Amino acid sequence: MLARATAFPVVDASDGAPIVRGKVCVAVPDRHLLFDKNRLRITRGPKENRTRPAIDALFRSAAFNFGPRVIGIILTGTLDDGTAGLWAVKDRGGIAIVQSPSEAVFSSMPESALRHVAADAVLPILDMPAAIARFSAETLPETEIQASPIMEIETRIAMNEDALNEGELQLGPLSRYTCPECNGTLIQLAEQSLVRYRCHVGHAYSPQTLFGLITEQIDMAFSQVLRAIEDRTRLLRDFKHQASAADAVERYAKLIAEDEGLAQQVRALSNNQ
Structure with missing residues (x-):
């Protein structure tokens, strides 16, 4: 193109x-x-x-x-x-x-x-x-601004060099967040008004991307919980169908109703988050 x-x-x-x-x-x-x-x-x-x-x-x-x-x-x-x-x-x-x-x-x-x-x-x-x-066409300045240590370390990381082991402490303090890709602790990098995050493996995130990834994790967690509840409900229905004793049928029916209520709550939370 x-x-x-x-x-x-x-x-x-x-x-x-x-x-x-x-x-x-x-x-x-x-x-x-x-x-x-x-x-x-x-x-x-x-x-x-x-x-x-x-x-x-x-x-x-x-x-x-x-x-x-x-x-x-x-x-x-x-x-x-x-x-x-x-x-x-x-x-x-x-x-x-x-x-x-x-x-x-x-x-x-x-x-x-x-x-x-x-x-x-x-x-x-x-x-x-x-x-x-x-x-x-402009004339370049006579003196060149030196690159920061952070820029050098991050450039080497992109080159796939093991720059974090020796330079990670220069990047910034540890944040309260974890890497969505490897679950490592994220280091916070601050350059004036610009804040970013990078983990010990080297994965890097802007705030908006990190927010989006965490939101995806929440959505996935809700989906996994809902799927597990629905699987358990299906099993309970099988147990109820196979049960012969009246008290067992009643017990399974109660558990099924509880699961159906729980699934409804999870769906509501997922839709509102």
């Missing part, structure tokens, strides 16, 4: 490939697309916001390696993916461009970026090429 819209060659990114002017490299499924000096890296590092490839990992590695030479752009999308990565771009002196939320099909990602990052331009898509050309 992209190749049909540009005269530039468009290829799948490959591990170790040099960065070539005029070539468009696209992330491949289930692998992070990262920068490592002047080459591309394709890794299977921990997921961020339950995705791989992840936009935050890409932007962060670009900011870490190229500082003010990076232009990061956030387009339409749901939740808050890309905000942490765009913050890293700005933190290293790069340029942040955000699609106008009013134009975006899904405005959540642009709105989140604008809440936490001082964008250099907020534009409709058709105005972005001229802005990119203008920013690209």
Whole structure:
């Protein structure tokens, strides 16, 4: 689709490939697309916001390696993916461009970026090429802002390096939450107004993604409880049908009625949560 819209060659990114002017490299499924000096890296590092490839990992590695030479752009999308990565771009002196939320099909990602990052331009898509050309022609600053230790550690984590063992204490304090993917304790990372979470394995979450995952866990728990109650009710009906003694039939009938009431309560709680 992209190749049909540009005269530039468009290829799948490959591990170790040099960065070539005029070539468009696209992330491949289930692998992070990262920068490592002047080459591309394709890794299977921990997921961020339950995705791989992840936009935050890409932007962060670009900011870490190229500082003010990076232009990061956030387009339409749901939740808050890309905000942490765009913050890293700005933190290293790069340029942040955000699609106008009013134009975006899904405005959540642009709105989140604008809440936490001082964008250099907020534009409709058709105005972005001229802005990119203008920013690209600007003279780079003489002194470069150094990357933070957190940015370096997180970039190494995305590379699938064992950076947490030696650097986890530098990331931030332990939070009260657990990782939805591995049940490990989450570390809280705070960068000005931006708060994120990362576990000891390396899984990373924005607040909105973590909230969504916890909500999914609650829904799943209700479904599992309801299924177990209904299975038990079916067994009780079989027991009642097979029972010969009147007192046993009565006992099973009472238990069935209790289960049916309990199932009704669970459904009500599930619908209201």
